[in-house]
Amino acid sequence: MNLVKLFNQLRKQYGSQSWWPVVGHNSLFEISIGAILTQNTTWTNVEKAIKCLLDADLMSPQAISTCASGKLQKCIRSSGYYKQKTKKLKIFSKWLIKKYKGNLRFFLKKSLTTAREELLSLWGIGPETADSILLYAGKKPIFVIDAYTKRLCKKYCVEFKTYNEYQQFFETNLRAGVLGWTKTKLYNEFHALIVRWGKGRGYN
DNA sequence: ACCCAGGCGCATG
DNA sequence: CATGCGCATGGG
Incomplete structure (x- = not known):
């Protein structure tokens, strides 16, 4: 499955995340x-x-x-x-x-x-x-790769070796303008959805 | 009583 | 370059 489709799927399933978990004032x-x-x-x-x-x-x-x-x-x-x-x-x-x-x-x-x-x-x-x-x-356009991201990617797209390879894959396949989002918003939302996905279902 | 979690640094071959 | 290991608590 391509990444844009995957993104839409997760969004449909979990809704808007718009993320970083709030504890205090989130400075x-x-x-x-x-x-x-x-x-x-x-x-x-x-x-x-x-x-x-x-x-x-x-x-x-x-x-x-x-x-x-x-x-x-x-x-x-x-x-x-x-x-x-x-x-x-x-x-x-x-x-x-x-x-x-x-x-x-x-x-x-x-x-x-x-x-x-x-x-x-x-x-x-x-x-x-x-x-x-x-x-x-920092609200900078960079895609965060974590254990959940690798798991999801392996399951629905492809598997790589290094952190940089995963990051390249996400960033080149989610160019600015996709869905009319800014890169920063898109990367934020996508990663948040991935974490939501990862927490939601034990593993596999 | 295990197994794992939103990694990272350091020591080896 | 690529594995392997220690770090440590808390929840399933």
Whole structure:
């Protein structure tokens, strides 16, 4: 099945998603922190962690970069790999403060390619996390590939080896103008639908 | 008592 | 380049 058909099918089945799961106010920073915390874990576990960060007044680059690691670890414990993720949050926050005055909007003025490379250069941020930040916080036109995407693609379209191959496949087959959507909206909605699909049915 | 989740970094062959 | 492993909690 081609991707546009698949998109329409999912939309028919699940309706409009228009996504990033809301926990607090969904600031750009909160979305980015969520993207890091959700690495290889379920969103419900992440949601608890984000609520704790909000309650503890830790949802800011300043707070995260300066607070005691133990305090942060305790707060995000439910998201799993909490020691590694504490380190990741601190590195991300310190980078943001040092290079962009703690403001993601300054960072997001950069071109997509440059911004992506810069995120990837940070310890703890790989392709999926970088692309989630760029698409969902930055509203940049980049398609996020995750485990669900690969599963869905394998089942209905084709199978590839690498992250980049999947991403190329989606981006070249969903050119701007398809369905009259902007790329950003289309990528956002499609990926959200894929996650909805993945959660909905155990696997296979 | 297993199995897995919206990954990533690092060590090997 | 491509596997394999550790990281860790919480829900089925």
